[in-house]
Amino acid sequence: MVENTVTGYSVLQRALHWLMAALIFFNLIFSDGMEHWNRLMRRGEAITPDDISSANIHAYVGIAILLLCLIRLAVRLMQGAPDAPPQEPPLLKLAAKLAHWTLYALFVLMPVTGMAxxxxxxxxLGELHGGPLKILLWALIVLHVLGALVHQFYWKTNVLARMTRGV
Structure with a gap:
């Protein structure tokens, strides 16, 4: 077996991670414009240009997330990613790997279902987007942050440094 020599994330990988995080939080927290547009559509009420603009912002950010995710996946396949720290128990290594790949799947599925x-x-697909997929995304984000905090403060690994300083 070839040993993984990647010890940290590149500047590009870190930039993509944090840019996507900001855009994802923006769309999760500021989804009112799209939700308002959706309510108007369901009720058959008049939609103003401001309503369309607000909904478009949500849609365009979602499209940006999708494109950045595809770039991020390509970069990850080319540059690799560091192995999990040895302190992490094998079962949690598997859980982390599943969670990360599920996040990538959601970064594709959320924009695609939203566009649909x-x-x-x-x-x-709209109900799937605003219901179970959104709940799963929030849950995995919480677990992702908690996992990073456990690494930092319990196992005292360099996981946070790898995604902030590239160490």
Whole structure:
């Protein structure tokens, strides 16, 4: 077996991570414009240009997240990623790997299902987008942050430094 020589994330990987985090939080926290547009559409009420602009911001940020995710995946495949620290128990290493790849899947599925609703009127995928996928995304974000804190303060590993300073 070839030993992984990657010990930290590149500047590009870290920039993509934090930019995506900011855009994801923006869309999760400031989804009111899209939700308002959706309510108006369901009720058959008039939609103003301001309503469309607010919904478009949410949609365009989602599209940016999708594109950044695809770039991030390509960079990860080319540059690799550091192994989990040895202090992490094997079962938690597996859980972390599953959580990370599920996050990547959500970074694709959320924009695709959102676009299916907004641009193509697919209500089923829209419900999936604003319901179970959104809940799963929030849950995994919380677990991701908690995992980083456990690494930092319990196992005292360099996981946070790898994604902040690249060490």
């Amino acid at each position: 609703k907004y641009y193509f009127g697919n209500d089923t």
